[in-house]
Amino acid sequence: MPIPYITQPTWIDSVSQIHSATDLNTMVRNAQWLDMVSFPNIPSFDYSHEEPDVVYQGSSNTKGDKRFWWGAGQLRTGMTTLTVVGTLTKYGSETLQIFLNGSGTASATISSNGAFTQTITLPAFTDGDILTVEVKKIGSSAGYGIYRIDDAYLTPLPTLPTSWPGVPTFASTYNQTLLNQLTAAADWLLARINQVPLIPHVGQIEVLASYKPHPSVAAEPFDYFPVYQGSVLRLHSTDRLRVVAQVRNRNNPSEALDVYVNGSIAATATISPGVTIHSFPITLSHTVGTRVPVSIRQRVITGNERPGPQINTRIWLVRCTTEPNASGHAYSSAPSLYTGNVAISNTTHNTKLNAIASTLSAVKARIDARPEYWSRVRLMRRRYAIDEPEYNKGKNISRHPMCFDTRRGDRLVVRGKDVKLCWGPQIVKNNEETGEPNYEDVSFTHEEQIIDADKIDTKTVYLDAYDSLYPSTVYYVKGADVVYAAEYYV
Amino acid sequence: MATMTYQVQVNPSGSWTTVTASDILEEVSVQEGLGGSADAPLRFGDQSKARASLKIKRSALPSPWRNCPIRITLMRDGSSATDYAFVGLIRSYQGDENELTLTCEGFGGVISKTRDYSPLIIRRALFTKTALAITDDPTDAAYAGGIGNWLLWQAGGRPLEWSGTYTNPTFYYSCDQALLASPYSWVSAEDAWQELQELAQVSGGQIFQDRKGVIRYKSILSLAGASSVGAYSASDYGNITVQVSANPVVTGAICPYQPRLPRPMQDVVKDDLTRLIVRGEPLTLEYEPDWPLLAVQTGATTNQLPADAFQICYPSGVLATLGTDFSHTLDVDAQHITVVITNGAVGQDLHFYKLIIRGQPVLAGAQGSITVGSGTTKQTLTQSPLIQEEAHARRLAQLYLQIASIERPVYTLSDILYHPTPSAGDVVTVTNVTMGLSDTRCVIIDRQSPDGGLTMNLQVVPIDDLPGTNDYFITSTSSQVATKYIAY
Numbered sequence: 001m002p003i004p005y006i007t008q009p010t011w012i013d014s015v016s017q018i019h020s021a022t023d024l025n026t027m028v029r030n031a032q033w034l035d036m037v038s039f040p041n042i043p044s045f046d047y048s049h050e051e052p053d054v055v056y057q058g059s060s061n062t063k064g065d066k067r068f069w070w071g072a073g074q075l076r077t078g079m080t081t082l083t084v085v086g087t088l089t090k091y092g093s094e095t096l097q098i099f100l101n102g103s104g105t106a107s108a109t110i111s112s113n114g115a116f117t118q119t120i121t122l123p124a125f126t127d128g129d130i131l132t133v134e135v136k137k138i139g140s141s142a143g144y145g146i147y148r149i150d151d152a153y154l155t156p157l158p159t160l161p162t163s164w165p166g167v168p169t170f171a172s173t174y175n176q177t178l179l180n181q182l183t184a185a186a187d188w189l190l191a192r193i194n195q196v197p198l199i200p201h202v203g204q205i206e207v208l209a210s211y212k213p214h215p216s217v218a219a220e221p222f223d224y225f226p227v228y229q230g231s232v233l234r235l236h237s238t239d240r241l242r243v244v245a246q247v248r249n250r251n252n253p254s255e256a257l258d259v260y261v262n263g264s265i266a267a268t269a270t271i272s273p274g275v276t277i278h279s280f281p282i283t284l285s286h287t288v289g290t291r292v293p294v295s296i297r298q299r300v301i302t303g304n305e306r307p308g309p310q311i312n313t314r315i316w317l318v319r320c321t322t323e324p325n326a327s328g329h330a331y332s333s334a335p336s337l338y339t340g341n342v343a344i345s346n347t348t349h350n351t352k353l354n355a356i357a358s359t360l361s362a363v364k365a366r367i368d369a370r371p372e373y374w375s376r377v378r379l380m381r382r383r384y385a386i387d388e389p390e391y392n393k394g395k396n397i398s399r400h401p402m403c404f405d406t407r408r409g410d411r412l413v414v415r416g417k418d419v420k421l422c423w424g425p426q427i428v429k430n431n432e433e434t435g436e437p438n439y440e441d442v443s444f445t446h447e448e449q450i451i452d453a454d455k456i457d458t459k460t461v462y463l464d465a466y467d468s469l470y471p472s473t474v475y476y477v478k479g480a481d482v483v484y485a486a487e488y489y490v
Numbered sequence: 491m492a493t494m495t496y497q498v499q500v501n502p503s504g505s506w507t508t509v510t511a512s513d514i515l516e517e518v519s520v521q522e523g524l525g526g527s528a529d530a531p532l533r534f535g536d537q538s539k540a541r542a543s544l545k546i547k548r549s550a551l552p553s554p555w556r557n558c559p560i561r562i563t564l565m566r567d568g569s570s571a572t573d574y575a576f577v578g579l580i581r582s583y584q585g586d587e588n589e590l591t592l593t594c595e596g597f598g599g600v601i602s603k604t605r606d607y608s609p610l611i612i613r614r615a616l617f618t619k620t621a622l623a624i625t626d627d628p629t630d631a632a633y634a635g636g637i638g639n640w641l642l643w644q645a646g647g648r649p650l651e652w653s654g655t656y657t658n659p660t661f662y663y664s665c666d667q668a669l670l671a672s673p674y675s676w677v678s679a680e681d682a683w684q685e686l687q688e689l690a691q692v693s694g695g696q697i698f699q700d701r702k703g704v705i706r707y708k709s710i711l712s713l714a715g716a717s718s719v720g721a722y723s724a725s726d727y728g729n730i731t732v733q734v735s736a737n738p739v740v741t742g743a744i745c746p747y748q749p750r751l752p753r754p755m756q757d758v759v760k761d762d763l764t765r766l767i768v769r770g771e772p773l774t775l776e777y778e779p780d781w782p783l784l785a786v787q788t789g790a791t792t793n794q795l796p797a798d799a800f801q802i803c804y805p806s807g808v809l810a811t812l813g814t815d816f817s818h819t820l821d822v823d824a825q826h827i828t829v830v831i832t833n834g835a836v837g838q839d840l841h842f843y844k845l846i847i848r849g850q851p852v853l854a855g856a857q858g859s860i861t862v863g864s865g866t867t868k869q870t871l872t873q874s875p876l877i878q879e880e881a882h883a884r885r886l887a888q889l890y891l892q893i894a895s896i897e898r899p900v901y902t903l904s905d906i907l908y909h910p911t912p913s914a915g916d917v918v919t920v921t922n923v924t925m926g927l928s929d930t931r932c933v934i935i936d937r938q939s940p941d942g943g944l945t946m947n948l949q950v951v952p953i954d955d956l957p958g959t960n961d962y963f964i965t966s967t968s969s970q971v972a973t974k975y976i977a978y
Contacts, residue, residue, distance in 0.1 A: 014621065346970055
């Protein structure tokens with residue numbers, strides 16, 4: 001089933017074209033759908049997981065250049081600029097450098113402490129090319145710096161083929177000019193909304209958390225185990241954040257899962273032994289249109305004192321995405337649907353058509369008011385790995401497929417090698433030697449190869465070609481090398 | 491007593507000639523109808539009838555006779571010669587040395603022979619209204635006709651509204667705007683008359699030939715909303731009979747549908763059969779992809795395949811170059827591609843090894859169906875690839891239910907004094923106290939004159955309950971300050 005937006009009817013004068021409830025309700029429903037998607041549920045921007053905003057070098061503090069963020073985005077004709085937003089607090093003389101498309105020469109260097117917004121002019125490209133971006137700490141540092149990436153995006157959006165047609169006003173004349181203007185306005189909004197791809201999370205499936213309280217050694221600067229670091233955009237005042245995580249505690253009498261927003265604890269749950277699911281609705285209070293950090297942390301409160309091997313807790317981060325708060329978004333008052341074979345007055349007909357127009361006008365205004373989301377093509381964060389050996393590990397591939405926590409669109413663009421589309425219940429195989437579940441080897445009931453293993457390629461797939469991959473289904477893009485994935489409504 | 495004479499004209503060679511009156515013998519009968527029956531008096535898109543038979547002297551048989559156009563006027567007391575009772579084609583004859591009985595039929599037979607590949611038409615009413623201000627010529631850049639219009643044009647028909655420009659087509663046609671549009675519509679060399687019936691069926695309309703030989707498409711609401719052309723009471727007809735179906739009225743309707751989904755550019759034709767392209771002999775390749783195509787990938791030149799689509803070589807194995815060593819033409823229809831390759835190499839044959847054509851197919855999605863109404867007497871509508879949306883299926887089912895959910899007797903008014911009007915598809919009012927008819931609006935579903943024009947019999951179906959086009963809000967530049975219906 002494709003997205004609910006249905007091809008609009010075409011209105012024609014002088015052919016006795018009868019107004020049908022079917023055609024009119026198509027316009028009503030399309031307007032309602034546009035209204036709904038103009039309040040998007042936005043996944044948090046992924047920064048890291050195991051690595052906190054402090055790059056912990058371990059005991060070997062002379063490690064040099066290190067990648068701590070990388071991602072990719074699709075270039076479209078008209079784009080000129082890559083923007084990377086973050087924070088740098090150096091320990092010593094190290095710098096942050098940004099590399100494009102695997103180049104050995106940095107396109108930008110950040111050397112001053114503090115928050116930064118680094119813009120980079122894009123190199124020449126062909127429409128549809130995938131741009132890869134890598135942010136590295138360059139230079140040895142004997143201690144811990146803070147290197148955060150809070151946002152990375154491409155601008156400007158490509159110019160649409162047509163300009164906004166505006167919305168008509170109906171006053172008992174229902175000609176093709178006015179009616180087709182109404183449908184054109186809805187089609188324009190669909191194209192406008194579709195300019196912003198829907199970017200996945202880096203999935204976290206049965207990732208390792210701690211088995212012991214922290215700090216476990218004096219050198220550790222924190223009393224928790226980091227699970228996730230990112231940033232959340234508050235697009236509307238009625239947004240809140242929803243964090244959902246499954247915790248598999250097989251070791252400790254007592255643990256906690258904490259969610260921090262903008263440095264303050266926003267939610268916490270005590271975790272008993274066993275498998276538990278935690279869903280946190282979190283109020284957002286920072287300025288609309290801005291981002292703040294979000295981090296998820298595990299704390300072992302009471303460890304297991306028994307002798308012998310300890311068992312790591314495992315966490316599956318299901319969702320870290322905004323949603324409407326308890327009072328809900330300010331959706332437009334859409335007209336009630338038309339009923340077929342029922343007589344109505346021209347006044348009623350005017351009211352309903354004008355309500356469609358008002359809805360579309362409100363959607364346009366809403367999009368225009370929030371360029372922080374609607375005028376930027378955000379980069380996808382690539383799989384967590386500080387280097388190629390880490391990237392290629394089987395357990396890394398299993399733990400961190402790209403996760404679309406809700407299928408919303410119809411078209412998926414993917415670049416990579418040996419890439420599969422995965423959905424449905426997960427299958428955990430048993431370790432052949434021990435007979436124990438092997439959480440490092442998780443597969444899915446449905447796995448469809450979309451890019452072969454012989455080369456890197458870019459493919460477009462249509463999601464309703466896959467049985468049971470229904471709208472609102474969570475699905476994953478998993479593979480040896482997933483460079484980029486993005487979903488579009490159409 | 492009325493005097494009956496006949497005017498019979500034939501057109502064997504491009505112009506009409508009148509058959510000598512004395513060569514026309516008796517036994518002229520004509521029939522035209524929408525194709526309904528007591529079981530389904532107003533069924534959408536049913537097989538319509540247009541027939542005539544007459545006896546002539548053998549010497550009057552035109553040459554050539556097969557499919558010779560013929561028009562018959564039953565001239566009563568000097569009525570107009572152009573009030574045709576039948577226009578069609580001579581299909582067969584039988585007789586003896588002196589007299590022949592000609593069997594004539596409407597243009598459905600000719601239309602049936604038309605088997606063409608159409609372009610893919612996107613989100614357009616299945617029939618579009620014909621009018622002087624609207625071009626129906628598919629070669630016109632401004633063409634916006636429906637697939638039904640396209641078929642009628644390809645079969646040799648021309649819009650009646652354009653009769654001033656097209657004075658001698660195979661037949662004329664005139665269409666209402668269909669109530670329903672499919673996201674994707676096309677034809678692939680099927681029987682055009684069957685296709686037109688199916689198009690009428692899935693768009694809630696009727697296609698039939700009237701007595702003047704015009705192929706007409708009418709939506710059911712247009713039929714119901716037409717003005718009455720005559721009133722018939724007990725003094726106008728000799729007898730009235732009624733037939734009611736044994737089938738109970740329908741309380742629900744089920745309509746299947748199958749979505750069509752466009753897909754990205756991909757290989758749609760892969761031809762690796764080795765052939766020789768001989769000097770001076772173009773190689774014509776025709777393909778029917780599995781799915782209709784939204785677009786075909788072309789090269790730098792418009793309407794040409796890209797060079798890398800071809801693998802054509804010299805006998806030595808050296809690759810031949812498009813534009814230098816060979817050229818080609820490309821003709822793309824919805825589900826048919828023709829590539830004609832011409833060898834331009836000097837003095838050598840070329841070897842064709844492979845051709846890959848990329849296109850955007852429109853695939854069929856998972857089938858579904860909708861049910862409207864309730865109760866135990868449900869009718870399943872015929873499945874059609876042109877019903878591609880749930881909304882279309884629902885609307886068609888509701889239209890069908892609106893018509894089939896009440897009992898519609900078929901009345902036959904017989905022994906009516908012949909008059910050229912009314913015709914099948916016309917609306918008349920009928921009065922009969924015993925039958926409970928009081929100026930009841932009825933549509934004529936069949937008209938016959940079996941006795942050579944002395945009398946006529948009309949089969950009519952009541953339509954008082956059905957609204958007409960004027961009862962609805964329509965798309966118009968005129969203000970509509972009124973209470974009107976919104977259709978299904």
